[in-house]
Amino acid sequence: MLSPLKVAGKIYWLGANDRKKHLFENIWPLPNGVAYNCYLINDEKTALVDTIESGVAGDFIEKVEQLLGDRPLDYLIINHMELDHTGEVKDILKRYPNVQIIGNSKTFKVVEAYWGALANLKQVEDGDELSLGYHKLKFVMTPWVHWPETMMTYDATEQVLFSGDAFGSFGTLDGNVFDDEIDFTYYEEDMRRYFSNIVGKYANMVQKAFKKLEGVPVKSVCPVHGPVWRSNPEVVLGLYDKWSKMEAEDGVVIIYASMYGNTEQVADRIARKIAEQGVKKIRIHDVSKTHISTLINEIWRYKGVILGSCAYNSQMFPLLEQLTRELEHMGVKDRELGIFGSYSWNGGGVKNLQKFQESIGWNLVSKPAEIYGIPTEEKYAQCDELAVAMAERLK
Numbered sequence: 001m002l003s004p005l006k007v008a009g010k011i012y013w014l015g016a017n018d019r020k021k022h023l024f025e026n027i028w029p030l031p032n033g034v035a036y037n038c039y040l041i042n043d044e045k046t047a048l049v050d051t052i053e054s055g056v057a058g059d060f061i062e063k064v065e066q067l068l069g070d071r072p073l074d075y076l077i078i079n080h081m082e083l084d085h086t087g088e089v090k091d092i093l094k095r096y097p098n099v100q101i102i103g104n105s106k107t108f109k110v111v112e113a114y115w116g117a118l119a120n121l122k123q124v125e126d127g128d129e130l131s132l133g134y135h136k137l138k139f140v141m142t143p144w145v146h147w148p149e150t151m152m153t154y155d156a157t158e159q160v161l162f163s164g165d166a167f168g169s170f171g172t173l174d175g176n177v178f179d180d181e182i183d184f185t186y187y188e189e190d191m192r193r194y195f196s197n198i199v200g201k202y203a204n205m206v207q208k209a210f211k212k213l214e215g216v217p218v219k220s221v222c223p224v225h226g227p228v229w230r231s232n233p234e235v236v237l238g239l240y241d242k243w244s245k246m247e248a249e250d251g252v253v254i255i256y257a258s259m260y261g262n263t264e265q266v267a268d269r270i271a272r273k274i275a276e277q278g279v280k281k282i283r284i285h286d287v288s289k290t291h292i293s294t295l296i297n298e299i300w301r302y303k304g305v306i307l308g309s310c311a312y313n314s315q316m317f318p319l320l321e322q323l324t325r326e327l328e329h330m331g332v333k334d335r336e337l338g339i340f341g342s343y344s345w346n347g348g349g350v351k352n353l354q355k356f357q358e359s360i361g362w363n364l365v366s367k368p369a370e371i372y373g374i375p376t377e378e379k380y381a382q383c384d385e386l387a388v389a390m391a392e393r394l395k
Contacts, residue, residue: 001057004040004067005177008158008220010134012040012067013228016057017172024170028197028293032190033172036084037224039162040067041155044133047075047102049153049162050224054087061088061095072096075122075130077137078103079164080150081110085224090115102130104141106149124151140212142166144205146198152209159219166206167236169226170194180231187227189297191236194225195243196300197293201330206244243300246333250394251281252304255295257288257317257349262342263310265375270306270340270387277391287319295323299332304390305362306338309349316352324356332360336393338386339368342375365389 004012019033036052046068052060064073073096078086081103092099102122103111111118124130126141140152145166153162169191176182199206221229221236229236254271258264264286271282283298299305307324309317316324337357341349350370357364366389369382 001059001063002177004063007039007222007228007230008160009155010041010043011155011158011160011222012042013177013222014038014040014052014060014063014067015173015177016052016060017174018053018056019172025198028170028193029291030170032170034170035173035225037222037226037228038085039222040064041132041135042067042071043135045074045131046071047077047132047137048073048092049077049222050079050085050164051076051088051092053084056087061091064092064095073099075099075132076101077153077162078107078111079153079162080147080224081107081114082147082165085164086114093118102139104139104149104151106143107151110149140209142205142209142212144202145209146202154216159217160222161213161216161218161220161233162222164224165199166209166223167221167229167240168194168223171226173227177228178231179227179229179233179235182227184227184235188239191226191239192243192301193293193297195240196297200243200296200300200332203244203246203331206240210241210244246300248303248335249281249301250279251283251302252279252306252390252394253283253285253295253298253302254306254308255285255287255290255298255320255323256308257310257312257320258286258308259310259312259317262371262373262375263308263340266340266342266369266371266380266383267306267308269375269380270338270383273384273387274391277388279391279394287317287323292323292326296326296330299327299335304336304338304365304394306340306386306390307353307356308340309353310341311343311346311348314346314348316349320349321352324353324360328356328360333362335362336365336390337362338365338390340370340383340386341368342371342373344373363393365393
Protein backbone atom coordinates (compact mmCIF):
# COMPACT_ATOMS: atom_id res chain seq x y z
CA MET A 1 0.00 0.00 0.00
CA LEU A 2 0.98 3.60 -0.53
CA SER A 3 1.31 5.78 2.54
CA PRO A 4 -1.92 7.50 3.65
CA LEU A 5 -2.69 10.75 1.82
CA LYS A 6 -4.63 13.74 3.09
CA VAL A 7 -7.89 14.46 1.28
CA ALA A 8 -9.24 17.42 3.27
CA GLY A 9 -9.40 18.49 6.90
CA LYS A 10 -8.62 15.40 8.96
CA ILE A 11 -9.67 12.95 6.24
CA TYR A 12 -7.06 10.56 4.83
CA TRP A 13 -7.12 8.20 1.87
CA LEU A 14 -6.02 4.61 2.41
CA GLY A 15 -5.84 2.42 -0.64
CA ALA A 16 -4.27 -0.46 -2.50
CA ASN A 17 -3.90 -1.57 -6.11
CA ASP A 18 -4.69 -5.02 -7.43
CA ARG A 19 -2.75 -5.79 -10.60
CA LYS A 20 -3.07 -9.56 -10.23
CA LYS A 21 -6.84 -9.97 -10.42
CA HIS A 22 -7.81 -10.96 -13.94
CA LEU A 23 -11.58 -10.62 -13.66
CA PHE A 24 -13.63 -8.26 -11.46
CA GLU A 25 -16.47 -10.19 -9.82
CA ASN A 26 -14.95 -13.11 -11.73
CA ILE A 27 -16.52 -11.91 -14.99
CA TRP A 28 -15.38 -8.41 -16.04
CA PRO A 29 -11.82 -8.12 -17.47
CA LEU A 30 -9.30 -5.88 -15.69
CA PRO A 31 -6.59 -5.10 -18.26
CA ASN A 32 -5.59 -2.06 -16.19
CA GLY A 33 -6.21 -3.61 -12.77
CA VAL A 34 -8.37 -2.08 -10.07
CA ALA A 35 -7.83 0.13 -7.02
CA TYR A 36 -9.53 -0.20 -3.63
CA ASN A 37 -10.05 2.95 -1.58
CA CYS A 38 -11.15 3.57 1.99
CA TYR A 39 -10.89 6.62 4.21
CA LEU A 40 -9.89 7.36 7.79
CA ILE A 41 -11.06 10.45 9.66
CA ASN A 42 -8.60 11.22 12.44
CA ASP A 43 -10.66 13.63 14.52
CA GLU A 44 -11.50 13.85 18.26
CA LYS A 45 -13.39 10.66 17.49
CA THR A 46 -11.93 8.47 14.76
CA ALA A 47 -13.77 6.74 11.95
CA LEU A 48 -12.80 4.37 9.16
CA VAL A 49 -15.11 4.54 6.14
CA ASP A 50 -15.15 1.07 4.52
CA THR A 51 -12.09 -1.18 4.14
CA ILE A 52 -10.51 -2.99 1.17
CA GLU A 53 -10.55 -6.53 -0.20
CA SER A 54 -8.84 -9.14 1.92
CA GLY A 55 -5.40 -10.20 0.76
CA VAL A 56 -4.77 -7.26 -1.56
CA ALA A 57 -2.39 -5.57 0.88
CA GLY A 58 -0.67 -7.27 3.80
CA ASP A 59 0.03 -3.98 5.56
CA PHE A 60 -3.50 -2.56 5.76
CA ILE A 61 -3.69 -2.62 9.56
CA GLU A 62 -0.20 -1.10 9.74
CA LYS A 63 -1.37 1.85 7.64
CA VAL A 64 -4.36 2.39 9.91
CA GLU A 65 -2.03 2.26 12.92
CA GLN A 66 0.31 4.71 11.18
CA LEU A 67 -2.47 7.29 11.22
CA LEU A 68 -3.97 6.51 14.62
CA GLY A 69 -0.84 5.82 16.61
CA ASP A 70 -1.94 4.73 20.08
CA ARG A 71 -5.44 6.14 19.65
CA PRO A 72 -8.44 3.81 19.37
CA LEU A 73 -10.61 3.44 16.30
CA ASP A 74 -14.02 4.60 17.47
CA TYR A 75 -16.19 3.89 14.43
CA LEU A 76 -16.16 1.63 11.38
CA ILE A 77 -18.67 2.97 8.86
CA ILE A 78 -19.84 0.39 6.34
CA ASN A 79 -21.33 2.08 3.29
CA HIS A 80 -21.39 -1.14 1.27
CA MET A 81 -21.16 -4.75 2.40
CA GLU A 82 -19.66 -6.28 -0.75
CA LEU A 83 -16.53 -8.18 0.19
CA ASP A 84 -14.15 -6.07 -1.85
CA HIS A 85 -14.95 -3.30 0.66
CA THR A 86 -15.38 -5.32 3.84
CA GLY A 87 -12.52 -7.76 3.39
CA GLU A 88 -10.51 -6.28 6.27
CA VAL A 89 -13.40 -5.98 8.75
CA LYS A 90 -12.40 -9.07 10.72
CA ASP A 91 -8.82 -7.82 11.09
CA ILE A 92 -10.10 -4.40 12.18
CA LEU A 93 -12.28 -6.05 14.84
CA LYS A 94 -9.33 -8.08 16.02
CA ARG A 95 -7.06 -5.04 16.28
CA TYR A 96 -9.75 -2.66 17.61
CA PRO A 97 -12.24 -4.87 19.49
CA ASN A 98 -14.14 -1.89 20.95
CA VAL A 99 -14.86 -0.25 17.59
CA GLN A 100 -18.51 0.53 16.95
CA ILE A 101 -19.79 -0.57 13.54
CA ILE A 102 -22.13 1.88 11.83
CA GLY A 103 -24.59 0.75 9.18
CA ASN A 104 -28.27 0.53 8.38
CA SER A 105 -30.75 -2.27 9.06
CA LYS A 106 -30.01 -3.98 5.75
CA THR A 107 -26.28 -3.68 6.39
CA PHE A 108 -26.56 -5.62 9.61
CA LYS A 109 -28.54 -8.45 8.03
CA VAL A 110 -25.56 -9.09 5.74
CA VAL A 111 -23.12 -8.56 8.62
CA GLU A 112 -24.78 -11.39 10.51
CA ALA A 113 -24.81 -13.59 7.40
CA TYR A 114 -21.06 -13.06 6.97
CA TRP A 115 -19.71 -12.98 10.52
CA GLY A 116 -22.52 -14.02 12.84
CA ALA A 117 -24.01 -11.85 15.56
CA LEU A 118 -21.61 -9.01 16.36
CA ALA A 119 -21.80 -6.70 19.34
CA ASN A 120 -21.44 -2.92 19.36
CA LEU A 121 -23.52 -2.10 16.30
CA LYS A 122 -24.97 1.36 15.71
CA GLN A 123 -27.89 1.44 13.29
CA VAL A 124 -28.45 4.67 11.37
CA GLU A 125 -31.37 5.90 9.30
CA ASP A 126 -31.57 8.26 6.37
CA GLY A 127 -30.47 11.73 7.47
CA ASP A 128 -28.95 10.69 10.80
CA GLU A 129 -25.88 12.64 11.87
CA LEU A 130 -22.70 11.85 13.77
CA SER A 131 -20.21 14.37 15.14
CA LEU A 132 -16.56 13.37 15.30
CA GLY A 133 -15.50 16.76 16.62
CA TYR A 134 -14.44 18.96 13.72
CA HIS A 135 -16.10 16.70 11.17
CA LYS A 136 -19.90 16.39 11.10
CA LEU A 137 -21.16 13.34 9.23
CA LYS A 138 -24.57 12.71 7.71
CA PHE A 139 -25.79 9.36 6.40
CA VAL A 140 -27.67 9.15 3.11
CA MET A 141 -29.48 5.93 2.19
CA THR A 142 -28.87 5.07 -1.47
CA PRO A 143 -30.26 1.54 -1.86
CA TRP A 144 -29.36 -0.44 -4.98
CA VAL A 145 -26.29 1.61 -5.84
CA HIS A 146 -25.42 -1.20 -6.23
CA TRP A 147 -26.64 -3.54 -3.42
CA PRO A 148 -29.83 -3.08 -1.36
CA GLU A 149 -27.96 -1.89 1.74
CA THR A 150 -25.74 0.72 0.08
CA MET A 151 -25.53 4.15 1.61
CA MET A 152 -23.29 7.20 1.36
CA THR A 153 -21.67 9.24 4.10
CA TYR A 154 -21.44 13.01 3.74
CA ASP A 155 -19.03 15.18 5.71
CA ALA A 156 -20.74 18.56 6.01
CA THR A 157 -17.62 20.25 7.40
CA GLU A 158 -15.36 19.75 4.38
CA GLN A 159 -18.23 18.92 1.99
CA VAL A 160 -16.81 15.49 1.19
CA LEU A 161 -19.02 12.70 -0.17
CA PHE A 162 -17.96 9.13 0.60
CA SER A 163 -19.90 7.55 -2.23
CA GLY A 164 -19.18 3.81 -2.15
CA ASP A 165 -19.34 2.15 -5.57
CA ALA A 166 -20.95 5.20 -7.14
CA PHE A 167 -18.55 7.48 -9.06
CA GLY A 168 -15.92 4.73 -9.18
CA SER A 169 -13.79 3.34 -11.98
CA PHE A 170 -11.72 0.38 -13.03
CA GLY A 171 -7.95 0.96 -13.28
CA THR A 172 -5.16 1.14 -10.73
CA LEU A 173 -3.87 4.37 -9.22
CA ASP A 174 -0.34 4.45 -10.55
CA GLY A 175 1.19 6.99 -8.18
CA ASN A 176 -1.49 9.55 -9.02
CA VAL A 177 -4.45 9.26 -6.64
CA PHE A 178 -6.33 12.55 -6.98
CA ASP A 179 -8.13 13.93 -10.01
CA ASP A 180 -5.84 16.97 -10.15
CA GLU A 181 -2.88 14.61 -10.54
CA ILE A 182 -4.17 12.29 -13.27
CA ASP A 183 -4.64 12.38 -17.03
CA PHE A 184 -8.35 11.60 -17.01
CA THR A 185 -8.34 10.44 -20.64
CA TYR A 186 -6.55 7.34 -19.31
CA TYR A 187 -9.47 6.54 -16.99
CA GLU A 188 -12.55 7.64 -18.91
CA GLU A 189 -13.01 4.41 -20.89
CA ASP A 190 -12.45 2.29 -17.77
CA MET A 191 -14.88 4.48 -15.84
CA ARG A 192 -17.66 4.11 -18.39
CA ARG A 193 -17.03 0.37 -18.60
CA TYR A 194 -17.16 0.16 -14.79
CA PHE A 195 -20.42 2.09 -14.78
CA SER A 196 -22.05 0.10 -17.57
CA ASN A 197 -20.89 -3.29 -16.28
CA ILE A 198 -21.31 -2.82 -12.52
CA VAL A 199 -23.68 0.06 -11.78
CA GLY A 200 -25.59 0.43 -15.04
CA LYS A 201 -28.38 -1.98 -14.17
CA TYR A 202 -29.24 0.34 -11.27
CA ALA A 203 -29.15 3.54 -13.34
CA ASN A 204 -32.58 4.62 -12.10
CA MET A 205 -31.37 4.23 -8.51
CA VAL A 206 -28.34 6.38 -9.32
CA GLN A 207 -30.76 9.06 -10.48
CA LYS A 208 -32.68 8.73 -7.22
CA ALA A 209 -29.40 9.21 -5.36
CA PHE A 210 -28.74 12.37 -7.37
CA LYS A 211 -32.16 13.70 -6.38
CA LYS A 212 -31.36 13.06 -2.71
CA LEU A 213 -28.13 14.99 -3.11
CA GLU A 214 -29.73 17.98 -4.85
CA GLY A 215 -28.59 21.19 -3.20
CA VAL A 216 -25.86 19.44 -1.20
CA PRO A 217 -22.52 21.19 -1.81
CA VAL A 218 -19.82 18.68 -2.76
CA LYS A 219 -16.19 19.73 -2.92
CA SER A 220 -14.74 16.20 -2.99
CA VAL A 221 -16.03 12.79 -4.06
CA CYS A 222 -14.36 9.78 -2.45
CA PRO A 223 -15.37 6.52 -4.17
CA VAL A 224 -14.12 3.05 -3.27
CA HIS A 225 -12.60 2.43 -6.71
CA GLY A 226 -10.58 4.72 -8.95
CA PRO A 227 -9.44 8.33 -8.60
CA VAL A 228 -10.41 10.53 -5.65
CA TRP A 229 -12.09 13.73 -6.87
CA ARG A 230 -10.90 16.57 -4.63
CA SER A 231 -10.64 19.40 -7.18
CA ASN A 232 -13.20 18.91 -9.95
CA PRO A 233 -15.92 16.57 -8.65
CA GLU A 234 -18.34 18.01 -11.19
CA VAL A 235 -16.56 15.97 -13.87
CA VAL A 236 -17.37 12.57 -12.40
CA LEU A 237 -20.79 13.70 -11.15
CA GLY A 238 -21.64 14.94 -14.64
CA LEU A 239 -20.58 11.73 -16.34
CA TYR A 240 -22.53 9.52 -13.94
CA ASP A 241 -25.56 11.75 -14.33
CA LYS A 242 -25.34 11.45 -18.12
CA TRP A 243 -24.78 7.69 -18.14
CA SER A 244 -27.50 6.97 -15.59
CA LYS A 245 -29.94 8.93 -17.77
CA MET A 246 -28.79 6.64 -20.61
CA GLU A 247 -27.83 9.63 -22.73
CA ALA A 248 -25.55 8.61 -25.58
CA GLU A 249 -23.24 9.97 -28.27
CA ASP A 250 -24.35 10.28 -31.89
CA GLY A 251 -22.46 7.23 -33.11
CA VAL A 252 -23.16 3.60 -33.89
CA VAL A 253 -21.78 0.26 -32.78
CA ILE A 254 -22.22 -2.73 -35.08
CA ILE A 255 -21.99 -6.12 -33.39
CA TYR A 256 -22.16 -9.21 -35.54
CA ALA A 257 -21.93 -12.99 -35.33
CA SER A 258 -20.48 -14.76 -38.35
CA MET A 259 -19.24 -18.33 -38.82
CA TYR A 260 -18.01 -18.22 -42.42
CA GLY A 261 -17.77 -14.53 -43.21
CA ASN A 262 -21.10 -13.73 -44.87
CA THR A 263 -22.55 -11.76 -41.96
CA GLU A 264 -19.19 -10.06 -41.44
CA GLN A 265 -19.26 -8.83 -45.06
CA VAL A 266 -22.70 -7.38 -44.45
CA ALA A 267 -21.47 -5.60 -41.31
CA ASP A 268 -18.64 -3.96 -43.26
CA ARG A 269 -21.02 -2.93 -46.04
CA ILE A 270 -23.45 -1.33 -43.61
CA ALA A 271 -20.63 0.50 -41.84
CA ARG A 272 -19.34 1.93 -45.11
CA LYS A 273 -22.76 3.12 -46.17
CA ILE A 274 -23.26 4.80 -42.80
CA ALA A 275 -19.89 6.51 -43.18
CA GLU A 276 -20.95 7.81 -46.60
CA GLN A 277 -23.81 9.59 -44.84
CA GLY A 278 -21.31 11.57 -42.76
CA VAL A 279 -21.36 9.59 -39.51
CA LYS A 280 -17.85 9.54 -38.04
CA LYS A 281 -18.24 7.50 -34.87
CA ILE A 282 -18.64 3.91 -36.08
CA ARG A 283 -17.40 0.81 -34.27
CA ILE A 284 -17.59 -2.82 -35.42
CA HIS A 285 -17.17 -5.84 -33.13
CA ASP A 286 -17.16 -9.58 -33.72
CA VAL A 287 -19.18 -11.00 -30.82
CA SER A 288 -16.94 -14.08 -30.81
CA LYS A 289 -13.77 -12.04 -30.26
CA THR A 290 -14.81 -9.06 -28.16
CA HIS A 291 -15.68 -9.59 -24.49
CA ILE A 292 -19.24 -8.81 -23.48
CA SER A 293 -17.86 -6.21 -21.04
CA THR A 294 -16.62 -4.10 -23.96
CA LEU A 295 -19.78 -4.64 -25.99
CA ILE A 296 -21.98 -3.40 -23.14
CA ASN A 297 -19.69 -0.40 -22.72
CA GLU A 298 -19.96 0.47 -26.43
CA ILE A 299 -23.74 0.15 -26.37
CA TRP A 300 -23.87 2.46 -23.35
CA ARG A 301 -21.73 4.95 -25.25
CA TYR A 302 -23.48 5.15 -28.62
CA LYS A 303 -27.04 6.02 -29.57
CA GLY A 304 -27.11 3.65 -32.54
CA VAL A 305 -26.84 -0.13 -32.21
CA ILE A 306 -26.87 -2.56 -35.13
CA LEU A 307 -26.96 -6.27 -34.36
CA GLY A 308 -26.33 -8.93 -36.97
CA SER A 309 -26.57 -12.68 -36.59
CA CYS A 310 -26.07 -15.66 -38.77
CA ALA A 311 -28.55 -18.46 -38.17
CA TYR A 312 -27.33 -21.11 -35.74
CA ASN A 313 -29.46 -24.23 -35.36
CA SER A 314 -32.46 -22.13 -36.41
CA GLN A 315 -31.71 -19.66 -33.62
CA MET A 316 -29.63 -16.58 -32.98
CA PHE A 317 -25.88 -17.15 -32.63
CA PRO A 318 -25.39 -18.18 -28.95
CA LEU A 319 -22.90 -15.46 -27.99
CA LEU A 320 -25.09 -12.75 -29.49
CA GLU A 321 -28.07 -14.23 -27.68
CA GLN A 322 -26.07 -13.99 -24.44
CA LEU A 323 -25.46 -10.30 -25.12
CA THR A 324 -29.14 -9.61 -25.78
CA ARG A 325 -30.15 -11.36 -22.57
CA GLU A 326 -27.67 -9.26 -20.60
CA LEU A 327 -28.94 -6.05 -22.22
CA GLU A 328 -32.52 -6.96 -21.29
CA HIS A 329 -31.41 -7.78 -17.75
CA MET A 330 -29.65 -4.42 -17.44
CA GLY A 331 -32.63 -2.56 -18.86
CA VAL A 332 -30.69 -0.42 -21.34
CA LYS A 333 -33.09 2.12 -22.85
CA ASP A 334 -33.41 4.68 -25.61
CA ARG A 335 -31.31 3.18 -28.39
CA GLU A 336 -31.85 3.21 -32.15
CA LEU A 337 -31.66 -0.38 -33.40
CA GLY A 338 -30.86 -1.93 -36.74
CA ILE A 339 -31.09 -5.68 -37.38
CA PHE A 340 -29.48 -7.79 -40.08
CA GLY A 341 -28.38 -11.35 -40.67
CA SER A 342 -27.76 -14.15 -43.11
CA TYR A 343 -28.60 -17.82 -43.44
CA SER A 344 -28.01 -20.80 -45.73
CA TRP A 345 -30.77 -23.35 -45.11
CA ASN A 346 -33.04 -21.91 -42.44
CA GLY A 347 -33.31 -18.54 -40.76
CA GLY A 348 -33.47 -17.82 -37.06
CA GLY A 349 -30.95 -15.10 -36.32
CA VAL A 350 -33.01 -12.16 -37.56
CA LYS A 351 -36.29 -13.59 -36.27
CA ASN A 352 -34.94 -13.85 -32.75
CA LEU A 353 -33.31 -10.42 -32.91
CA GLN A 354 -36.76 -9.06 -33.72
CA LYS A 355 -38.10 -10.73 -30.59
CA PHE A 356 -35.31 -9.04 -28.64
CA GLN A 357 -36.32 -5.67 -30.08
CA GLU A 358 -39.93 -6.20 -29.06
CA SER A 359 -38.84 -7.14 -25.55
CA ILE A 360 -36.38 -4.32 -24.91
CA GLY A 361 -38.41 -1.63 -26.68
CA TRP A 362 -35.67 0.04 -28.68
CA ASN A 363 -36.62 2.04 -31.78
CA LEU A 364 -36.27 -0.05 -34.94
CA VAL A 365 -34.81 2.20 -37.64
CA SER A 366 -35.93 0.13 -40.63
CA LYS A 367 -37.12 -3.27 -41.75
CA PRO A 368 -34.51 -5.92 -40.83
CA ALA A 369 -32.11 -6.92 -43.60
CA GLU A 370 -31.74 -10.66 -44.08
CA ILE A 371 -29.56 -12.21 -46.78
CA TYR A 372 -29.99 -15.73 -48.07
CA GLY A 373 -26.66 -17.25 -49.06
CA ILE A 374 -23.67 -15.26 -50.26
CA PRO A 375 -24.03 -11.45 -50.22
CA THR A 376 -24.28 -9.86 -53.67
CA GLU A 377 -24.75 -6.30 -54.85
CA GLU A 378 -28.42 -6.97 -55.50
CA LYS A 379 -28.94 -8.44 -52.04
CA TYR A 380 -27.14 -5.50 -50.41
CA ALA A 381 -29.98 -3.11 -51.28
CA GLN A 382 -31.88 -3.83 -48.06
CA CYS A 383 -28.65 -3.41 -46.04
CA ASP A 384 -28.05 -0.03 -47.65
CA GLU A 385 -31.56 1.05 -46.68
CA LEU A 386 -30.82 0.07 -43.07
CA ALA A 387 -27.57 2.06 -43.12
CA VAL A 388 -29.20 5.21 -44.47
CA ALA A 389 -32.05 4.94 -41.98
CA MET A 390 -29.62 4.60 -39.07
CA ALA A 391 -27.57 7.58 -40.25
CA GLU A 392 -30.73 9.68 -40.38
CA ARG A 393 -31.50 8.84 -36.75
CA LEU A 394 -28.02 9.95 -35.71
CA LYS A 395 -28.16 13.39 -37.33
